[in-house]
Amino acid sequence: MSNHIRIRAGAIIIKDDLILLTEYNDPIRGLVYDFPAGGVEPKESIIEAVKREAKEEASVNVEVGPLAFAYEYVPHLNNNKFGKTHTLVMMFDCVIKKGSFPKLPEIPDPNQTGVKWIPLAELEKIELYANIQSQLKNYTFHKRNIDLIQEHNIKYEAD
Template identity: 55%
Template structure:
């Protein structure tokens, strides 16, 4: 029996002490994600990062070093994000000259914005996965060995009130 693991490609775009995030409003309320998505058949992880930055933030990027590898293992995380096991490769990206992030022509369902969030304000937002501390730490040094992050070891957000 095979056990599928979804591979996701993510763009970490830092500029002027801010990070570019995709804003969503849905049943979980207002929250943010990195520009990211699943790697498609016949596509490399790097190609997927470039495509996802374009699709979700209308941004053209140059893909740099691997910053993080994040794993969501449902059985270790009370299935908080559903049943699909996933590995996320999060790359340090730079905007290509002349590229200005904006809301795409065909946004994802529930996407409400593309925002530069100051690193100093990360603790004031909900970011999925909750890698706010890791992003701030990475932005401070921008080098080193990629960090491996497991969902079940991250701080949990309080449950929304009914």
Template identity: 55%
Template sequence: MEKIRLRACALIIANDAILLIEFKNDNGVGVHYNLPAGGLEPGETLVEAVQREAKEEACVEVEVGPVAFGYEYQPTKNNFIYGDTHSVGVTFECKLKQGSHPKLPENPDPYQIGVKWIPISELFSIQLYPEINKDIVDYYRDENYRNYVEEHEIQRSKLLH
């Protein structure tokens, strides 16, 4: 039976910028960004996981709002580009609680090098994983956006452009 990893993600937007976690690439060259996110721990709800991940990765307390969108990575449909674990991510719209200021944690993930506010207008100039830049911008602009994104659709659209 295939295992599925369930992930919870925080979409934190304020003052026309999005809060992202900055990582150095595995090969040591360049950087990429992720939303504050991670897998659920035993006995944890999606909302609890979002709150924990925001605290662990960006040292912030968040109010968790509605689901913004879902994302699914199915390994065989994507030639295993991100490994062999089927994963489903649920991204929640979040707001920082008053007095909460993002910063790099004292003991970050070994590849995490920053916590940054990236202007929405610059979202297309960075490497974001998964590559949901357009989905975030469309959501932010309240335009017609995909509320459910499959990785193989992202890869297909990259081939067409």
């Protein structure tokens, strides 16, 4: 069990009180939304994964900002409702780069039907894959970020 926790990276993109979400027609749950997010690949930093997932799922280039929050899914504590893989999702506050516009990618994820700007005030009216609407609204109002410390960016004095 060498990889017992799957690490995912995601983008929180908010502009003018709207949040950018990917839209899916889930065979079991119907219409659901999610963030541009996905698994971190081998030899990829978490920041690189955020950029790649935003491009792959929403067709946007992003500037990755601070870590907004982490979300953990532990299967045995949740009756395996999202499968049997223990997952840690690190969500980053992102901004779309100038000249980049969200749209459904040419090769969307399975069941992906769109990329939508959803008013923050209407988050409770939609279904997110993870039911974190209240935590997301709390984050947008208070913007308490968490520092991501990356060893490769730490400067050491010469010995």
